[in-house]
Amino acid sequence: MCLAVPGKVLEIERNPEGVRMAKANFGGIVKSVCLEYTPEVVPGDYVLVHVGFALSKVDEEEAARTYEILREMNQLAELEEGETEAAAAAPAKGGAS
Amino acid sequence: MKYIDEYRQQELAQGLAREIRRTVTRPWVLMEVCGGQTHSIVKYGLDHLLPKEVELVHGPGCPVCVTPLEMIDRAQAIARRPDVIFCSFGDMLRVPGSESDLLILKSRGADVRVVYSPLDCLKIARANPDKKVVFFAIGFETTAPANAMSVWQARQEGLRNFSVLVSHVLVPPAMEAILQSPDNRVQGFLGPGHVCTVVGYEEYEPIAAKYHVPIVVTGFEPLDLLQGTLMALRQLEAGKAEVENEYPRVVKREGNRVAQDLVGKVFEVCDRAWRGVGTIPQSGYRLRDAFRDYDAEHLFQVGSIKTQESPICISGLVLRGVKKPHDCPAFGKECTPQHPLGATMVSAEGACAAYYTYGRHLHMKPAAAGKAKELEVAHS
Amino acid sequence: MSTTSAPEHEPTAPGPAKAARGVDVGALLGSCPVPIMDHKEVVLAHGSGGKLTHQLITRMVLPQFRNEFLEPLHDGAVFSVNGSRLAFSTDSYVVKPIFFPGGDIGKLAVHGTVNDLAMCGARPLYLSVGFILEEGLPMDDLWRVIRSMQEAAAQAGVALVTGDTKVVDRGKGDQIFINTSGIGLVPPGVRIHPSRARVGDKVLINGPIAVHGIAIMSVREGLEFESEITSDTAPLNGLVEAMLKACPDMHVLRDPTRGGVTSALAEIAEQAKVGIRLEETRIPLSEAVKGACEILGLDPLYVANEGKVLAIVPAEAADAVLAAMRNHPLGRDAALIGEVVDDHPGLVTMKTTVGGSRVVDMLSGEQLPRIC
Numbered sequence: 001m002c003l004a005v006p007g008k009v010l011e012i013e014r015n016p017e018g019v020r021m022a023k024a025n026f027g028g029i030v031k032s033v034c035l036e037y038t039p040e041v042v043p044g045d046y047v048l049v050h051v052g053f054a055l056s057k058v059d060e061e062e063a064a065r066t067y068e069i070l071r072e073m074n075q076l077a078e079l080e081e082g083e084t085e086a087a088a089a090a091p092a093k094g095g096a097s
Numbered sequence: 098m099k100y101i102d103e104y105r106q107q108e109l110a111q112g113l114a115r116e117i118r119r120t121v122t123r124p125w126v127l128m129e130v131c132g133g134q135t136h137s138i139v140k141y142g143l144d145h146l147l148p149k150e151v152e153l154v155h156g157p158g159c160p161v162c163v164t165p166l167e168m169i170d171r172a173q174a175i176a177r178r179p180d181v182i183f184c185s186f187g188d189m190l191r192v193p194g195s196e197s198d199l200l201i202l203k204s205r206g207a208d209v210r211v212v213y214s215p216l217d218c219l220k221i222a223r224a225n226p227d228k229k230v231v232f233f234a235i236g237f238e239t240t241a242p243a244n245a246m247s248v249w250q251a252r253q254e255g256l257r258n259f260s261v262l263v264s265h266v267l268v269p270p271a272m273e274a275i276l277q278s279p280d281n282r283v284q285g286f287l288g289p290g291h292v293c294t295v296v297g298y299e300e301y302e303p304i305a306a307k308y309h310v311p312i313v314v315t316g317f318e319p320l321d322l323l324q325g326t327l328m329a330l331r332q333l334e335a336g337k338a339e340v341e342n343e344y345p346r347v348v349k350r351e352g353n354r355v356a357q358d359l360v361g362k363v364f365e366v367c368d369r370a371w372r373g374v375g376t377i378p379q380s381g382y383r384l385r386d387a388f389r390d391y392d393a394e395h396l397f398q399v400g401s402i403k404t405q406e407s408p409i410c411i412s413g414l415v416l417r418g419v420k421k422p423h424d425c426p427a428f429g430k431e432c433t434p435q436h437p438l439g440a441t442m443v444s445a446e447g448a449c450a451a452y453y454t455y456g457r458h459l460h461m462k463p464a465a466a467g468k469a470k471e472l473e474v475a476h477s
Numbered sequence: 478m479s480t481t482s483a484p485e486h487e488p489t490a491p492g493p494a495k496a497a498r499g500v501d502v503g504a505l506l507g508s509c510p511v512p513i514m515d516h517k518e519v520v521l522a523h524g525s526g527g528k529l530t531h532q533l534i535t536r537m538v539l540p541q542f543r544n545e546f547l548e549p550l551h552d553g554a555v556f557s558v559n560g561s562r563l564a565f566s567t568d569s570y571v572v573k574p575i576f577f578p579g580g581d582i583g584k585l586a587v588h589g590t591v592n593d594l595a596m597c598g599a600r601p602l603y604l605s606v607g608f609i610l611e612e613g614l615p616m617d618d619l620w621r622v623i624r625s626m627q628e629a630a631a632q633a634g635v636a637l638v639t640g641d642t643k644v645v646d647r648g649k650g651d652q653i654f655i656n657t658s659g660i661g662l663v664p665p666g667v668r669i670h671p672s673r674a675r676v677g678d679k680v681l682i683n684g685p686i687a688v689h690g691i692a693i694m695s696v697r698e699g700l701e702f703e704s705e706i707t708s709d710t711a712p713l714n715g716l717v718e719a720m721l722k723a724c725p726d727m728h729v730l731r732d733p734t735r736g737g738v739t740s741a742l743a744e745i746a747e748q749a750k751v752g753i754r755l756e757e758t759r760i761p762l763s764e765a766v767k768g769a770c771e772i773l774g775l776d777p778l779y780v781a782n783e784g785k786v787l788a789i790v791p792a793e794a795a796d797a798v799l800a801a802m803r804n805h806p807l808g809r810d811a812a813l814i815g816e817v818v819d820d821h822p823g824l825v826t827m828k829t830t831v832g833g834s835r836v837v838d839m840l841s842g843e844q845l846p847r848i849c
Contacts, residue, residue, distance in 0.1 A: 002292060003774045006098075027765060029769045052213060053243040056294045062346040070109045136849075445847060
């Protein structure tokens with residue numbers, strides 16, 4: 001369920017029926033999106049869009065934080081693997097640090 | 098694409114897979130709730146990256162799959178009418194009813210249109226005042242705000258020729274039904290990330306506590322799913338049972354209050370029948386009385402509908418994570434996406450359909466294939 | 478037509494489709510005189526280039542007209558006439574809308590048959606055209622289409638030498654249908670045939686996928702693009718000639734159209750009884766097309782293409798062919814996207830962007846946009 005895609009809000013306007021809409025850019029394709037559920041969003045923000053409706057603003061700080069966690073863990077895991085391999089190759093030199 | 102590509106990187110995926118291997122000391126069974134998550138897992142082959150101790154079973158998070166046969170027949174009965182323009186998301190077009198599907202009806206002259214957004218239906222209604230525009234409003238909580246807005250907006254504008262056929266389902270009651278079942282094997286959940294964008298995750302906290310299961314609200318990209326899996330496994334290894342949020346870039350604990358507000362004005366909770374599972378109390382939405390004029394079920398009396406489900410279909414067991422698609426003797430044989438026998442094969446998000454599309458029936462090990470053959474003989 | 482010279486290709490053994498895949502075809506056939514039990518009527522999916530199209534052809538057409546030239550179900554048939562090898566192909570065009578960014582139905586019709594001939598390794602020479610026009614089609618539209626065909630034929634270096642025009646009642650013809658058929662000459666030494674794919678061969682493509690399908694859908698779905706996505710329809714005979722020069726012993730050529738890259742490769746894998754393994758990260762895909770696919774919930778591997786050619790070449794020739802492609806305006810973004818393997822004969826699999834694995838199987842019908 002729930003295909004939703006992040007897009008960047010370009011310009012905001014009201015449609016002829018008075019509904020708050022925006023043009024959002026999804027990797028180069030521009031589509032019309034309803035912003036009624038994200039009143040705080042301004043041009044330049046990213047929003048998560050499902051069936052033509054923005055459901056949430058993408059929190060760029062949180063996104064960066066999540067991503068950092070992944071990268072750090074990856075680097076740490078690589079380091080540890082390197083240590084494990086070194087320890088396995090030279091057991092007489094003592095245990096792993 | 099920003100906020101998509103970063104979450105598909107191979108190196109980071111391998112890093113997560115490594116960390117998962119280090120974390121796991123015993124077998125665990127996790128369920129990802131959403132059909133979209135199942136789709137992603139199978140499409141990227143994520144379960145192949147996990148150690149064999151970790152089993153992912155697939156949940157009932159596919160609103161297309163669980164739409165009752167009777168509702169599908171009702172939709173088709175309405176679509177057949179010459180005064181109706183029947184609008185639907187693409188997902189529902191090929192779902193077979195007792196006799197036909199919407200795409201076939203379209204080929205026979207019914208005015209059936211695929212829409213991307215419920216607001217498109219309002220455009221169609223305005224442009225065709227002499228026709229009745231009916232929108233098949235299916236979905237989980239994620240789609241409810243969009244569907245609600247179409248009804249709300251129609252009333253604002255005084256549109257008289259628009260109505261919705263509602264078949265909304267809710268996640269938490271389904272999760273509880275699974276957890277309460279005596280053959281339940283699920284020990285932890287990857288929660289539905291986009292549902293929680295709307296409703297938040299407060300209502301999952303009592304479930305985690307009552308059944309002592311970790312629930313990690315998880316996104317849909319490969320790295321999200323792997324990270325959510327890791328977080329759930331860490332909890333299980335530590336004996337914890339909390340609700341955690343893997344998807345904070347779009348999910349907040351309280352969800353989207355503005356959306357919840359409008360949904361609450363337009364819909365109310367009701368009992369719903371889930372195909373393959375049965376009726377789950379308080380597990381769906383229907384239109385409030387104030388919006389009766391927009392309720393296609395009231396506006397179109399289509400008479401009683403007799404439906405017949407296939408006796409050999411085990412989709413109920415698949416939806417609850419008790420069986421896998423290839424455990425079913427009909428999988429890939431009598432039952433394929435071209436001629437589906439039941440709920441989990443009828444839509445691209447169903448576990449059986451996802452497995453089939455991504456070729457799992459072709460990768461069955463000889464032992465499993467032999468077992469399937471035995472079952473087939475036993476059943477016949 | 479001379480039939481005394483040796484056949485130009487190995488005819489594939491007739492038999493139930495997909496037997497290698499473990500699907501019980503026998504159960505599906507039953508005892509009804511009409512071979513395809515599942516559908517009492519033709520449905521749209523029968524035309525979408527996927528499984529149902531394949532079924533229709535292999536179960537209803539092939540058995541009735543069985544001969545060595547038809548068997549391979551290649552884009553065109555190759556046969557000898559008085560010592561020269563000719564290629565013959567036909568294609569029909571029903572695309573809607575008839576005018577779309579980057580082209581129109583006429584241009585597609587010329588390119589389509591030119592390309593089918595090129596996929597046989599032939600130099601396209603002569604085309605025929607058949608028009609089925611709906612009463613009420615604006616004359617301006619017809620004129621545009623005809624002019625477009627003239628330009629396309631001139632660009633491809635082919636002559637339109639014969640044709641036919643019919644008009645049907647209003648409401649019975651959806652504006653315009655076009656059929657083109659063509660004849661070309663196959664140079665000596667060139668033997669292109671799906672069954673020639675060998676383990677170790679490399680799979681190449683001349684540029685980004687899914688462009689045409691998205692261009693069409695952009696009109697139908699009302700998508701806008703910052704820089705418009707235009708159909709990549711093009712005559713490929715020049716590019717193919719350059720590729721054959723770099724590798725006269727080309728094994729397989731196929732232009733993926735409806736059903737996407739998947740259908741084309743799945744058919745080859747099945748006919749040649751080899752496995753094909755793709756690498757997702759190597760498949761060229763533009764950001765805008767990717768964005769459109771993400772929004773609509775479409776998998777680009779199944780979206781229609783035009784102006785694209787898949788080549789299966791001996792490993793040692795891959796670099797030379799890639800260089801020749803990149804040297805040509807229609808192959809600037811050519812890429813090596815996979816190889817032929819001996820695992821899973823008859824199947825196409827893919828290593829995904831995150832290092833997992835999945836099978837890439839044909840869909841039964843048209844891919845529809847989804848919300849789930």
